Amino acid sequence: MTLLAILKPDFLLHHAVYGSLAVGFVCPLVGVYFVLRRLVFWGVALPQVSTAGIAFAFLLQGLGVRLLAGQEGHEKHLAIIGAVLFTAATIFILAWYERHGQGSNEGRIGALYAIAGAASILFVAWNATGESEMLGLLKGEIVSISEADFHAMLNIFAAVTAALLLFQREFTLVSFDRDMAVALGRNAGLWDLLLYSIIGLTISLGVMTVGPLVIFGLLVLPAMAALPWARGMMALSLTASALGGLSSLAGFYVSYRYDLPLGPMIVCAAFAAFASSSALRALKHLWVRPKSY
């Protein structure tokens, strides 16, 4: 099986390939702001919170609480709602604490990661029904996604990408110099809210698709790999996105070819990009003087 063959629409797992690619391209666009705003630890904790949200939604269902009418794909819709609600609420609380709270931000995120991880396991343990399917969703079950959900996911990721590129000026301004944004009369709070909403949506959908480990890897590694070479925010976003997409493709190919787990292979590919970037940067510092943009 060649690399090109797995990209063909008649490939048995084409949903899985395109889904992984979509996550690979979109997550680094969000990850750029994690790295620049020095919120990398959010990238660890939020996918875990999203996972807890999925597990909680399933627990409610297991306890007989009916939130949605029963139909095909009902569990996945429930999981998405749980993930989005948990992630969005956590982001807004973290953002509020970051601006107004006292004490250690890293400490808060560490505590959040610990409790979200514990809660995910407990929610699964307390749920008597559908444990195996739920565990699959918690790890990211792109292979079992329905045609309708697959297209809905692609549409949402397309909207996220359009918003991130369209509002890049505003997101850069409020991230780089929030006070200047306010001095210019811009509603910095509103732009922060929009950025955080986009982050929450991307992470929630991403966790459902490829699991929390891969999401963290794709949030951080491609952006870190692109940062030393980028000249401007657009270049950084596009380079990180391209590296994320390539990592997903390479990870999927190796995983399929050698029958290895998909998620860890995507993370390894993204890490290879980061390691290569770091090595090249070290070489550049040895031999080349810094140039102007």
Place this chain on the structure above:
Amino acid sequence: MSLALIEFKEAALGYQKGRPVLTGVDFVVDSGAFWGILGANGSGKTTVLKTLLGLIDPLQGKVLARGREDARARFGYVPQKERLDPIYPLSAFDVAAMGTYRSFEPLARFRRKNKRAFIENCLDDCGAAALAGQPYSALSGGQKQRVLIARALAAAPEILVLDEPLSGIDASTQKALLELLNRIKHEHDLTVLMVSHRIREEKSLFSHIAWVEDGRVLVGKAAEMLAQGRLAEVFWSEL
């Protein structure tokens, strides 16, 4: 004829209700003035500046722009250069261009020829034209300050607000920056407010001084304020 651009009316300033940092703040900034907002570290100078820019609301009283509570002055803001994170992959031009981000223009990148020339002019005005393509993070303190002043100019301001623009900069660069400020103030007909915890070279530029101390703000013309015993006592080595 001068116009009252900003007016603090019996304002209490601070971050938490019931715990004001400054009370009874009452002064008028007329157009064309050059205000020095002076005081020791931690005295509340930044609180005045944040209220002025709209980053925090006054706890009591009012802050008016052109005599109206609902109006807003056009600010050009020069923050302390250390506050801006060098991790961002921005050139000096990118940073200066942020001054033009006053309104939402989603398609700006596709029709920015005129804007580019305007930003280059602002950089040129501040002696930073040659820095346009340089990474902002790689610039020296004085160069960064020039770029930030260019960014403030790109906002087409009526009031230029500077937060400790001379801190951490060598004496000759400080002198050059003060000359630059004086020149652009007159060329662009600006009102200037400059926060400082020192008063060495810049005292000759100030027309008015707001002296922040012990939860109060004392204001007056620079010549009168500088002649007062208290300022002389605090700045004895500089006056």
